[in-house]
Each structure stands twice: as structure tokens, then as C-alpha cells.
Amino acid sequence: MKQQNKIKLENIAARSSGILLFFLLWELSARFHLIDTQFLPPISVILNELIHLLISGELLHNLLISLWRIICSLLLAAIIGIPLGILLQGWFPRLARDMDSFFRLLSHVNPFSLSPLFLLLFGVGEIQKLAVISIVALWPILFHTITGVRSIEPAIIKTARSMKTPASVMSVKILLPAALPTIMTGLRISTQLSVFMLTGVEMLDARTGLGALVHGSAMSFDIPRLYAGGVLIILLGIALIQLLALLEKQTLRYEQINQYSDAASVKNGLHGYYIPLIAGALCSIIIFGGQLVRQTAVMPEMDHNMVHGSGTSHHMNADNSAHGSMDHHHMDMEQNDTSYDVMLHPPDGGPWPPSAAHKHMDKADQGADMTQKDASGSQSDGTVHMDTADNTTDDGMQHHAMHMNNSQQTNADNNNQGSSTDHHQQHHMDE
Amino acid sequence: MTDFTGDTVSVHDETEKIVAVNINKIYKVRQKDSEKLTEFQALKNINLTVKKEEFLVIVGPSGCGKSTFLDMVAGLAHPTSGEIYMDEKLITGPALDRGIVLQGYALFPWRSIRKNVEFGLEIKKIPRKERTEISQRFIDLVNLHGFEDRYPHELSGGMKQRVAIARALAYDPEVLLMDEPFAAVDAQTRESLQEELLRIWEKTKKTIIFITHSIDEAIFLADRVVVMSADPGEIKETINIELPRPRDGIRASAEFGRLRQKIWQLLQNGHADTEELRQSDNLNDRAV
Numbered sequence: 001m002k003q004q005n006k007i008k009l010e011n012i013a014a015r016s017s018g019i020l021l022f023f024l025l026w027e028l029s030a031r032f033h034l035i036d037t038q039f040l041p042p043i044s045v046i047l048n049e050l051i052h053l054l055i056s057g058e059l060l061h062n063l064l065i066s067l068w069r070i071i072c073s074l075l076l077a078a079i080i081g082i083p084l085g086i087l088l089q090g091w092f093p094r095l096a097r098d099m100d101s102f103f104r105l106l107s108h109v110n111p112f113s114l115s116p117l118f119l120l121l122f123g124v125g126e127i128q129k130l131a132v133i134s135i136v137a138l139w140p141i142l143f144h145t146i147t148g149v150r151s152i153e154p155a156i157i158k159t160a161r162s163m164k165t166p167a168s169v170m171s172v173k174i175l176l177p178a179a180l181p182t183i184m185t186g187l188r189i190s191t192q193l194s195v196f197m198l199t200g201v202e203m204l205d206a207r208t209g210l211g212a213l214v215h216g217s218a219m220s221f222d223i224p225r226l227y228a229g230g231v232l233i234i235l236l237g238i239a240l241i242q243l244l245a246l247l248e249k250q251t252l253r254y255e256q257i258n259q260y261s262d263a264a265s266v267k268n269g270l271h272g273y274y275i276p277l278i279a280g281a282l283c284s285i286i287i288f289g290g291q292l293v294r295q296t297a298v299m300p301e302m303d304h305n306m307v308h309g310s311g312t313s314h315h316m317n318a319d320n321s322a323h324g325s326m327d328h329h330h331m332d333m334e335q336n337d338t339s340y341d342v343m344l345h346p347p348d349g350g351p352w353p354p355s356a357a358h359k360h361m362d363k364a365d366q367g368a369d370m371t372q373k374d375a376s377g378s379q380s381d382g383t384v385h386m387d388t389a390d391n392t393t394d395d396g397m398q399h400h401a402m403h404m405n406n407s408q409q410t411n412a413d414n415n416n417q418g419s420s421t422d423h424h425q426q427h428h429m430d431e
Numbered sequence: 432m433t434d435f436t437g438d439t440v441s442v443h444d445e446t447e448k449i450v451a452v453n454i455n456k457i458y459k460v461r462q463k464d465s466e467k468l469t470e471f472q473a474l475k476n477i478n479l480t481v482k483k484e485e486f487l488v489i490v491g492p493s494g495c496g497k498s499t500f501l502d503m504v505a506g507l508a509h510p511t512s513g514e515i516y517m518d519e520k521l522i523t524g525p526a527l528d529r530g531i532v533l534q535g536y537a538l539f540p541w542r543s544i545r546k547n548v549e550f551g552l553e554i555k556k557i558p559r560k561e562r563t564e565i566s567q568r569f570i571d572l573v574n575l576h577g578f579e580d581r582y583p584h585e586l587s588g589g590m591k592q593r594v595a596i597a598r599a600l601a602y603d604p605e606v607l608l609m610d611e612p613f614a615a616v617d618a619q620t621r622e623s624l625q626e627e628l629l630r631i632w633e634k635t636k637k638t639i640i641f642i643t644h645s646i647d648e649a650i651f652l653a654d655r656v657v658v659m660s661a662d663p664g665e666i667k668e669t670i671n672i673e674l675p676r677p678r679d680g681i682r683a684s685a686e687f688g689r690l691r692q693k694i695w696q697l698l699q700n701g702h703a704d705t706e707e708l709r710q711s712d713n714l715n716d717r718a719v
Contacts, residue, residue: 155537159595162505162531163551163602164524173553177541254541254582 041224049228058213059232065296066202066209066236068289069126070194071282073133077190081138082176082183085145090175091167096146107139112200126293129206133197137190144186148179184248191244195237208296210236243278250275448606448638449481449504454513456499456664472663473499474510479657479666481606481640486632488641488653490694496664497642501608504640505531517606527555530599534611536591538583544570544594545579551602569597572631589620596628600635609641613648625651626679633676646694650687651678658697667697 023043029035030042053059088096111118111132122128152175160174176183202211214229216222454477459468473496481487489497502508503515506525515522517529530551538547548566557565570579573593583591592612599607613621625648632639643649649656650672658667672690674681681687 153535153537155533155535156539158507159531159533159537159598160550161507162525162529163554164526165554169554173550174539177539180541252541254543254584 039223041227045224046227046231049224050231053225053228053232061292062208062210062213063232063236064285064289065293066198066211066233067285068293069129069133069201069209070191070198070236070240071285071289073130073194073198074137074187074190075286076130076134077137077141077194078187080134081141081186082145083171085142085183086149086171086175086179089146089149090171093150100146103139103142107143109135111135111197112204115204124205129201132201133194136197137194140186140189140193141183142186144182144189145179148182148186149175151182152178181252184244184252188241188244188248191240192237195233195240199233208293246274247278250278446482447480448483448485448517449479449640450516450519451477451479451500451504452514452516453478454500454503454510454515456496456503456508457511475663475665477513477664477666481638482654484636484638486629486639486641486652486654487657488643488649488655489657489659490643490646490649490698491659491664491667492661492698493644494664495659495661497659498610499664501531501610501640501642504606505529505608527551527602528604529606529608530602530604532592532595532599532607532609532612534614536583536588536595536615538591538594538598540583543580543582544575544586547583547594548597548601550598555602565601566597569601572600572634573597573627587620588616589624592616592624593627596631600631600637604637606638606640609639611642611644614644621648628652629676629678646691646698647682649694650674650690651682656690656694658694660698670694 026043030037030040050059088099115132118128118132122131156178157174160170165174198209199211199214202209203215206212210229210233214226214233217226217229454474455472456474458471458473460471461467462469477500489500491497499508503510504517504522506522506529539550542550545563545566548569549562552562552565567579570576573596575590575593575597578586578590583594586594592615595612596607613624616624629652641649641652653672656670656672658670659665660667670690670693674684674686674690
């Protein structure tokens with residue numbers, strides 16, 4: 001047994017020797033200033049930053065949010081793609097063939113280049129992000145499902161048909177499992193694509209997630225942090241693919257058993273130990289991650305405002321602009337500790353620190369003002385103000401939401417409950 | 432008694448299980464160079480009666496439409512003209528009163544042997560406990576006890592085909608349709624499978640329509656052998672096999688050799704020399 005473990009360890013060492021050598025050379029060349037450490041810091045610095053992120057909780061926070069986005073988008077893509085593929089190829093193969101070129105065309109639609117369309121269809125927010133990722137993830141799943149169903153051995157379908165198998169049973173018990181190996185390949189491609197898409201989406205207009213972490217670091221020229229984020233994204237991709245491989249091994253285990261010669265090992269060794277575990281993990285990510293996303297959907301927008309607004313706004317001190325988008329998380333945690341105002345709106349997740357709220361108060365009031373005026377369609381000071389405050393990369397709609405949040409918060413802070421309760425509840429329900 | 436002698440056979444005979452009347456199947460084939468569709472007659476005027484609990488074997492060259500005919504009996508294909516009746520009811524589609532076994536086994540690779548055998552029972556909505564009992568009985572019947580939890584790829588060709596037979600028998604069809612089921616296994620396995628099939632047939636009292644290329648197999652198994660010719664697919668002759676059962680070791684007998692010689696000659700003869708003769712036969716059959 002010990003001997004076996006030793007062999008196992010040696011194997012692992014041998015397989016990872018390449019990457020270890022790479023890291024070693026990286027470290028050395030950085031230490032001896034062979035490379036520009038400002039743009040490529042030594043690996044130890046990046047690792048240090050990773051540890052720092054882990055301790056501060058940012059790593060877990062952003063990772064969970066990114067995971068939530070990826071898993072929800074992938075599930076969405078699979079829920080649409082697999083049944084659609086089975087239906088098309090299983091019952092309307094001619095339609096599937098005719099639609100093929102159209103689907104190929106659609107699959108080349110790049111959500112980034114057509115972002116206005118996505119804004120129009122899905123607005124701004126989590127739904128739009130999920131839509132952007134899932135629309136890209138959908139095609140490999142759909143195409144592989146169609147191919148998978150098409151390449152089922154005809155005799156299998158003939159046998160099932162001879163038993164007068166009803167359509168529902170045919171899809172679920174014959175077509176799906178028979179096409180599953182091919183579908184899993186599609187799912188793997190989709191997973192990889194969605195990691196790329198996620199990074200892009202989060203860099204563009206999210207305040208949370210690993211992509212946002214990288215983007216924020218780049219903006220504030222925090223290079224080690226940027227690399228740490230990059231490494232995390234790579235690790236996320238690898239982890240997801242590994243998870244999928246595990247799932248594949250489990251669901252397709254009937255294909256892999258032949259090296260086990262006795263029936264006992266089939267029964268004991270390979271009976272879906274991982275699937276319940278994976279299912280449990282997925283469920284928790286979806287539920288708890290969703291909670292987190294909903295919380296941060298309110299808070300970071302305010303933080304964001306704070307960070308980017310600081311440069312131009314007279315409502316804020318300029319001093320938290322440099323490290324802004326990173327610091328906000330620390331701040332959140334502090335805020336949670338103070339438990340200030342939690343009673344007033346716990347589901348929104350974030351009480352606002354009184355000091356910051358004060359700074360924000362009149363801006364927020366203007367913001368609330370603005371939203372109303374906006375709705376009536378008139379130009380106002382509010383809009384002008386917004387323009388000056390928000391000459392960052394963001395678009396107006398986010399700020400619209402942001403102001404609403406501000407107003408909500410400040411109203412609460414002021415204990416202005418008489419007039420603001422309705423207002424507050426309304427927003428609350430909107431969320 | 433053959434249905435090729437021209438005798439009028441009553442459709443309402445008690446012992447008749449399957450009656451095929453004037454089956455024609457015409458495919459429209461697009462020629463390579465022209466847009467024109469040409470007709471290809473796969474089956475021509477097939478009249479055939481299969482008796483209850485009979486073991487009927489159809490032999491013929493490739494392309495004589497024997498598999499097409501079997502698909503029609505299964506309800507998976509439809510004749511261009513003509514009807515097939517089972518128990519005096521017109522066959523319009525597949526149903527669980529007919530089971531099929533194909534050459535390629537067509538086992539479901541993602542299901543264990545037991546789950547493969549249980550598939551038809553699931554469709555019949557038989558409760559789990561009963562399902563397990565029935566599947567066990569048929570797995571034992573085809574001598575696969577102990578392999579219930581294996582997956583198809585772990586089995587040899589002969590074993591796979593036995594699973595396919597068990598699967599087709601498990602949902603208790605009245606007729607078993609077998610399309611060259613033993614064509615893919617080696618000669619020795621094939622003979623043992625044939626013996627096993629006869630044993631199962633005697634035990635379960637199913638009506639079997641069996642298609643094969645092999646003359647030996649046909650004679651060894653059949654009560655009657657239908658010899659078909661290709662292009663167009665027609666019934667050339669139906670031969671009663673009156674060899675005693677059980678037929679272990681019968682292959683060496685003189686009668687077996689004589690029958691083999693006869694069928695071989697029938698298959699060798701082009702259809703040209705007997706064309707006229709058969710046309711009159713078919714006219715007679717049409718009156719049935």
C-alpha cells in the first residue's frame with residue numbers, strides 16, 4: 001500500500017515536472033531581472049497575491065459569483081440545446097438538415113459585437129450576462145446533440161420502434177443515452193467557451209467575478225493582482241473541465257468497465273459515488289451563488305459609483321480612487337460587521353456606512369430626482385450631473401439603477417420612512 | 432402443406448397466425464445521371480401463410496427483399512400494395528405482440544443486461560418487482576445467469592445475441608421475427624445458438640419467422656423453408672422440412688443432404704427459366 005502511494009506520488013511529480021520547471025525558470029528570470037518585473041512579476045509575488053486574496057475573502061467571493069454565472073448559463077444552454085437537438089434530429093431530421101446552415105450562421109453571432117441587441121433584449125444585469133454566455137454555449141451542445149442522435153446505430157432505433165416505444169420514452173430512454181457520449185463532448189466545448197465568455201462579460205460591465213477582478217486590477221495597474229486573477233481564471237477553466245470529465249466517466253461508465261473483469265468490482269467500485277456529490281455542489285453553487293449575486297447586484301454598483309465617481313465628483317474624497325474596485329470588498333465586510341441598518345433592508349444585503357452615506361446623500365437625492373425626471377422625459381440638472389460623474393466606461397442604464405439604489409439607501413439612512421417606504425418597497429420588489 | 436401449391440387456403444383457418452396477401456413493394460430510385468425516378472420492385476406478389484407455433488425460415492440471396500418483408504410483418508415498413516394480417520387483424524404498425532431480433536444485436540449499450548431485457552417490460556408498464564422476476568426468468572432461459580449486471584460490450588457476440596433473444600421474448604410477444612440473427616457469430620457458436628433457439632422455441636411455443644443466408648441453418652431449424660429469388664423479390668418455392676425433432680446430429684443424415692441439395696439448386700437457378708411457371712402460380716395465389 002505504501003509502495004503504491006509512493007509510486008503514485010512519483011507519477012504525479014514526473015507528470016508535473018514540466019510545469020514546475022517553468023515556474024522555477026520564471027521565478028529565477030524575474031529575480032535576476034531578465035524580464036520586466038513590472039509587467040511580469042515573479043510567480044512568488046503572484047502566489048502571495050493569491051494568498052492575500054484568499055485571506056481577504058475576495059477570492060472566494062468572486063469565484064463563487066463567476067461559478068454561479070457559468071453554471072447557470074451552461075445549464076440554460078443544456079436545457080435548451082439538448083431537448084431541441086433530440087426533437088429536431090429525432091423527429092424532424094429533414095428540418096434539422098435544412099436548418100443546419102441557419103444554425104451555423106447563428107452560431108457565429110458574437111454577443112460582444114452585437115451587444116446593443118443583447119442590451120435591448122435582456123437589459124442590463126445578470127440576465128443579460130447569462131444570456132450572452134449561454135447563447136455562445138448553446139451551439140456546441142445543440143450541434144453535438146444533433147450529431148449524436150444522427151449517429152445512433154439504426155438497429156437500436158429499429159428495435160425500440162418495434163416495441164412501440166412512445167415518443168417520450170424514446171427520447172429519454174433511447175435517444176438521450178445513446179447520444180450522450182457525443183453530447184458530453186459538446187458540453188465540454190461549451191464549458192471552455194463559457195469560461196472565455198464569462199471573462200469578457202465580467203470585464204465589460206460587471207463589478208464582481210474573476211473577470212472584474214482582472215479588469216479592476218488592470219485599471220488600477222495592480223499587476224500582481226491582475227496575474228492572480230488570470231491564474232484563477234485558468235484554474236477555474238481546468239477545474240470545470242475536470243469536473244465534467246469526472247461526470248462523463250460516471251455517466252458513461254458502461255463504456256469503461258472492461259478492464260474490471262469481475263462483476264463485484266463493477267458493482268462496488270463504480271456505482272455513481274461522484275454524481276450525488278457533483279449534483280450537491282452544483283445545487284449549492286446555484287443557490288448560494290445566486291444569493292451572493294443578488295446581494296452584490298445592489299452593493300457593488302454603489303461601490304462602483306464611489307470608485308469611479310471619485311475622480312470627478314465633489315461628493316467624494318479622491319483618496320479611494322486608486323485601489324477602488326478592490327477595496328470595496330473589504331469595505332463591504334466591515335459594513336456587515338457594523339450591522340448598521342440591517343433591520344431596514346436585510347435582503348438587499350448591504351448597509352451603507354454612515355460616513356459614506358453622508359457624502360452620497362445629496363447626490364443620491366439628485367439621482368432620485370433625476371430618475372423621476374428621466375421618466376417624464378425632460379432634461380434636467382440631474383442628467384447633466386450624471387454625465388459628469390460618470391465619464392467612465394459604463395453606460396447610462398447602470399447608473400440609472402445605481403441612483404435608484406442610492407436613493408433607496410439614503411432615504412433609509414435619513415429615517416425618512418414616512419415618505420420613502422413606498423418608494424423603497426417598490427424598488428425592493430423590482431429586484 | 433405449402434401455400435404455393437395453388438390450393439385455396441381459408442383465411443379463417445384457426446391455425447393461421449400470419450397471412451400475407453399479394454404483397455408488393457416498389458421503391459422509387461433516382462438514377463445517377465437523370466432526374467427521372469425509376470421503379471425498383473423489391474417484393475412482387477408475396478403470398479404467405481405462417482401457422483401458429485410454426486418455425487418458418489426464409490432463405491434467399493441478398494436483395495430479395497426478405498428483410499423488407501420481415502419489417503412489414505413487424506409493422507416498421509408498409510407494402511406498396513397488399514395486406515398482412517395477424518390473427519385476422521390487419522398489421523398497421525409495430526406492437527408488443529411481435530418481437531424482433533436483428534443481426535447487429537442492437538443491444539442498448541448504456542443498459543445492463545438485466546435492464547436491456549426489461550426494456551419492453553418498462554414500456555408495458557409492468558411494476559419493478561415483477562419486471563425483475565420476468566427478466567431473471569428469461570436471462571436464465573438463455574443461459575446468462577450471473578451476467579445480469581454486466582454491460583453489453585463485456586459480452587461475446589453469441590452472448591449478446593442471446594440477450595437480444597431474451598429481450599424480445601421477455602415482453603411475451605406471440606411472434607418472434609428474426610433477421611439473420613446468427614450471421615455475425617462464428618460457426619461453432621452459431622450451431623450452439625441454433626440448438627438453443629430450438630430449445631427455447633419448444634419451451635415457449637412462439638411462432639417464429641427466421642431469415643437467413645445459410646441453407647444448413649434453414650433446414651436445421653425450420654418446419655418450412657421459403658426460398659426466395661431476387662430482382663424482383665419473389666417466393667420461388669416453399670419446402671416442408673419433415674425431419675424428426677430433436678434434430679441434434681441430423682446434419683449428417685441423407686435426408687438433410689437431399690434437402691440441402693434441393694434448396695441450393697433453387698437458389699442457383701436464375702429466375703428466368705422458371706419465370707413463366709411462377710407467373711401462373713402467382714395468379715393462382717392471388718385468388719386466395
